[in-house]
Amino acid sequence: MKKEIKLMKGNEAIAEAAVRAGCDGYFGYPITPQTEVIETLMELRPWETTGMVVVQSESETASINMVYGAAACGHKAMTTSSSPGISLMGEGLSYIAGAELPCVVVNVQRGGPGLGTIQPSQADYFQATKAGGHGDFNMLVLAPNSVQEMYDFVGLGFELAFKYLNPVMILSDGVIGQMMEKVVVGDAVPRLTDEEIVEKYGDWALTGKKNRKRNVVTSLELEPLRQEKVNHKLQAKYQRMREEEVRYETIQCEDADYVMVAYGASARMSAKVVEMAREDGYKVGLLRPITLFPFPTEVLREMRDRVKGFLSVEMSAGQMKEDIQLAVGCDAVVENYGRYGGVVHTPGEIYEGLKEKLISKFE
Amino acid sequence: MAEVEKIKENLVYAKNRLLTNEVMHYCPGCSHGTIHKLIAEVIDEMGMEDKAVGISPVGCGVLAYNYIDCDWAESAHGRACAVATGIKRMAPDKMVFTYQGDGDLAAIGTGETIHACNRGENITIIYINNAIYGMTGGQMSPTTLVGQRTATTPQGRDVNLHGYPFKISEMAAMLDGTCYVTRQAVNSPANVRKAKKALRKAFEKPMKGQGLALIEFVSTCNSGWKMSPVAANQWMEENMFPEYPLGDLKERE
Amino acid sequence: MAKIKGTIEIDRERCKGCDVCVVACPFKVLALAPEVNGKGYNYSYMVNPDACTGCASCALVCPDSCITVYRKMAE
Numbered sequence: 001m002k003k004e005i006k007l008m009k010g011n012e013a014i015a016e017a018a019v020r021a022g023c024d025g026y027f028g029y030p031i032t033p034q035t036e037v038i039e040t041l042m043e044l045r046p047w048e049t050t051g052m053v054v055v056q057s058e059s060e061t062a063s064i065n066m067v068y069g070a071a072a073c074g075h076k077a078m079t080t081s082s083s084p085g086i087s088l089m090g091e092g093l094s095y096i097a098g099a100e101l102p103c104v105v106v107n108v109q110r111g112g113p114g115l116g117t118i119q120p121s122q123a124d125y126f127q128a129t130k131a132g133g134h135g136d137f138n139m140l141v142l143a144p145n146s147v148q149e150m151y152d153f154v155g156l157g158f159e160l161a162f163k164y165l166n167p168v169m170i171l172s173d174g175v176i177g178q179m180m181e182k183v184v185v186g187d188a189v190p191r192l193t194d195e196e197i198v199e200k201y202g203d204w205a206l207t208g209k210k211n212r213k214r215n216v217v218t219s220l221e222l223e224p225l226r227q228e229k230v231n232h233k234l235q236a237k238y239q240r241m242r243e244e245e246v247r248y249e250t251i252q253c254e255d256a257d258y259v260m261v262a263y264g265a266s267a268r269m270s271a272k273v274v275e276m277a278r279e280d281g282y283k284v285g286l287l288r289p290i291t292l293f294p295f296p297t298e299v300l301r302e303m304r305d306r307v308k309g310f311l312s313v314e315m316s317a318g319q320m321k322e323d324i325q326l327a328v329g330c331d332a333v334v335e336n337y338g339r340y341g342g343v344v345h346t347p348g349e350i351y352e353g354l355k356e357k358l359i360s361k362f363e
Numbered sequence: 364m365a366e367v368e369k370i371k372e373n374l375v376y377a378k379n380r381l382l383t384n385e386v387m388h389y390c391p392g393c394s395h396g397t398i399h400k401l402i403a404e405v406i407d408e409m410g411m412e413d414k415a416v417g418i419s420p421v422g423c424g425v426l427a428y429n430y431i432d433c434d435w436a437e438s439a440h441g442r443a444c445a446v447a448t449g450i451k452r453m454a455p456d457k458m459v460f461t462y463q464g465d466g467d468l469a470a471i472g473t474g475e476t477i478h479a480c481n482r483g484e485n486i487t488i489i490y491i492n493n494a495i496y497g498m499t500g501g502q503m504s505p506t507t508l509v510g511q512r513t514a515t516t517p518q519g520r521d522v523n524l525h526g527y528p529f530k531i532s533e534m535a536a537m538l539d540g541t542c543y544v545t546r547q548a549v550n551s552p553a554n555v556r557k558a559k560k561a562l563r564k565a566f567e568k569p570m571k572g573q574g575l576a577l578i579e580f581v582s583t584c585n586s587g588w589k590m591s592p593v594a595a596n597q598w599m600e601e602n603m604f605p606e607y608p609l610g611d612l613k614e615r616e
Numbered sequence: 617m618a619k620i621k622g623t624i625e626i627d628r629e630r631c632k633g634c635d636v637c638v639v640a641c642p643f644k645v646l647a648l649a650p651e652v653n654g655k656g657y658n659y660s661y662m663v664n665p666d667a668c669t670g671c672a673s674c675a676l677v678c679p680d681s682c683i684t685v686y687r688k689m690a691e
Contacts, residue, residue, distance in 0.1 A: 062445040206416050209413055209433050215435075216436075218435075367686050367690075374686055375622075375685045378684070386630055392635070550677075552673035
């Protein structure tokens, strides 16, 4: 069969992918730079084709709690937002993780803190990977670096969300959200019926108490010993993610003296820097984490003895750098380069940063 | 005179089968139990136990899912109407209702509540207004009466500091998305009977696609008010009813 | 003349002794027992059973659904 190729913005790809992935409900609130997601969905009118519901809510707080309700029905539910909106969702994300519900949440990051700017940023790394809300929980975090991956990760996100009954975050940024690229569009997956949901994912969802005991979706457990057990179960799940779900890409790392580590838009630019540095005779490679949680710790650890140093390239003050340092140990050289607060670094700037912060130490 | 035999033929009232056997954690005399009972009875009489999905709040009602035998989701504080929206939009055939107190619904959840009303979500809001935060130990809520003493208004609610009792039902009645707004109480047998009829209507109308129904129960919190249950009922009649008068505020097809 | 006669059964262990049923009864059938149940509550009981008409007022207001009501026409 001939592949369907479309030219799309990253945000439009999210919307298109949601409909094609058999998403049942999208709940969103406008915020720059991701508003095209809900605009595209309203344009596509999927309720007339697949039956997918699209609701413009009154706030991000409401969006994520609508997602909670929809996910509690066993349905594929998602929301999208940008940094300040994701902060408002922290509460809901914690409840979703605590109640073990599947959902996909997209963060098209912008500059912060506070209202910050509407320009691209990668400063929500800590929030996405470590502190999405209160309590001991983790989201599985996917970091797309192309419009194609924006598209692909929606379907993958739902697959993983249902596999682990856990929220999956697609941590994107304003560059990837706003840029246009061609996308190979996949075949549409049909939405599931209540019966198919029960058969595929088990009988936990709120499908109506018929021929079974009542189902209760809750994150409450008053007895601390039992709540500790709930936490043990969650931790075991996160450990399984660490063992089974690490995804990454390497570019010319085999012989590299210096390895840049970058995700999303920064990874695209860093790939260019690898070429620039190689032309100048520096053995530079790039590790691109595709999952930020779980983080590709093992591959970094395995590199540390043959690499002189690492450079974390991120549009933030150096958040991912901490995970790199944790992976390779505090005696290894790990530096950080990045413009932030809404400023997007150029490959040239990154290359200068690489030379100044890392290569100059050794050559 | 002959004894009345305790047999099925003579039975006129018994605990509804949709009320579980779990002993409710509520304080003696708490209105929650009576309202739970009405919910169970109405769901049962409508034959909707397979379709009913409740959303419990944060507050004393959080464990409502232990007592009424249907599917439930427990919601974040104040977010029940957003959760209900998500459920109802996914499953329009379900009879979706929230169960929320005045702290949950009228303080932290005002936004979600008003917007669900305004969108005309086909859900039922069961709103328990006892003018106090019961579970956290009796603090002032938005609906606390002027002059009422609570843990955070030890000298009584002062309008200069705290503003005025919040009239959620009056607000909801103004919005085009609501089809039925009513205020009831369960302090006497007559009021329990009236409340049950109103509750049935509040469940039925959204299921006909007419919009959102809100039923407010003016209730007691005898522990929070620091009164006996009987004295609390009397205090409610004398002080709450003038501020929150019983009866229908709005009904439309 | 036919007269309506009633009786009730109170789930003594479920009862929390809140007194609401005692006040609701139009015929003063009920009272709180001087003894307590397993939870330490002075449970409700029929102090004046002959006056019961099975009107179910007590059961309607009981928050804990402890009361089952029976009635029949007595000759």
